[in-house]
Amino acid sequence: MRGKQLRKLEAELWRAADQLRANSKLTATEYSMPVLGLIFLRHAYNRFQKVKVEVEKDLPVHPQRGRQAVTKQDFEERNAMFLPYKAQFDYLVSLPESVDVGEAIDNAMKLIEDEYDNLKGVLPKNYTIFSKELLRELLRIFNKEVLRQAEGDLFGKIYEYFLNKFAMTGAQEGGEFFTPMSLVQTIVNVIEPNHGIVFDPACGSAGMFVQTGYFIENEGLKPAEKVTFYGQEKAELNTKLAKMNLAVHGLEGNIQEGNTFYE
Numbered sequence: 001m002r003g004k005q006l007r008k009l010e011a012e013l014w015r016a017a018d019q020l021r022a023n024s025k026l027t028a029t030e031y032s033m034p035v036l037g038l039i040f041l042r043h044a045y046n047r048f049q050k051v052k053v054e055v056e057k058d059l060p061v062h063p064q065r066g067r068q069a070v071t072k073q074d075f076e077e078r079n080a081m082f083l084p085y086k087a088q089f090d091y092l093v094s095l096p097e098s099v100d101v102g103e104a105i106d107n108a109m110k111l112i113e114d115e116y117d118n119l120k121g122v123l124p125k126n127y128t129i130f131s132k133e134l135l136r137e138l139l140r141i142f143n144k145e146v147l148r149q150a151e152g153d154l155f156g157k158i159y160e161y162f163l164n165k166f167a168m169t170g171a172q173e174g175g176e177f178f179t180p181m182s183l184v185q186t187i188v189n190v191i192e193p194n195h196g197i198v199f200d201p202a203c204g205s206a207g208m209f210v211q212t213g214y215f216i217e218n219e220g221l222k223p224a225e226k227v228t229f230y231g232q233e234k235a236e237l238n239t240k241l242a243k244m245n246l247a248v249h250g251l252e253g254n255i256q257e258g259n260t261f262y263e
Helices: 003-024 028-058 072-076 090-093 101-115 132-141 153-169 181-191 207-218 236-248
Strands: 196-200 227-233 252-259
Touching: 003 028, 003 132, 003 153, 028 072, 028 090, 028 101, 028 132, 028 153, 028 236, 090 101, 090 132, 101 132, 153 207, 153 236, 181 207, 196 207, 207 227, 207 236, 227 236, 236 252
Parallel strands: 196 227, 227 252
Antiparallel strands: none
16 A cells, blocks of 8 residues: 555544544543554454465365364464454454443453463453444444455554554643654664664653664564564553554564663
């Protein structure tokens, strides 16, 4: 997808999601994590589907038992998350009206956390406080055909776009400010972090790490083989956002919550 098309899609998704927020009377802070959580689920499911097709093509087929089942390891070897059935986006979208969709999304997040220790306690699990109508509409918004067919890092860019929009509309409360993405990109291009340890003592939502990942990939290399990410962030919400941001970009890092001046 070209830059102009991506910007148009991002704006359309934001307008739709922000209109729902306005109608729900929720603040940007209350709304941000649940929406980013759904973007996370949509992206993880797209990667899951793509890798599943790739893996199954190479699996042996037994005359009686049929095709060998895919495993969690198959997905992790291809930089994708393994998703239990009830954590898959299509399952959530197809739930009947009688089912409590908020409870189902909360359960999906718990199932993913059970599979991945680095996401324990990170994913949002308060969807039951939202109306069923609001949640179903959000699921519909992120189930557009263009998003179902999206490849590459489209969802990573959409996640960053929403993250920055939420920051501008509400996350700067309490004196917190996110570094503009253009400035982060400039810093990365200047220091060229293509090997060793990359440390950010006030990592916010992990934008520096994500841009470093892009920089290394543009050189035809794999970030996991070239750098190790370490970050610290004093705010609990931002620490969770950073871990989700790394995960949605297929990156790994050690992100700790704490005040860098004292800890």
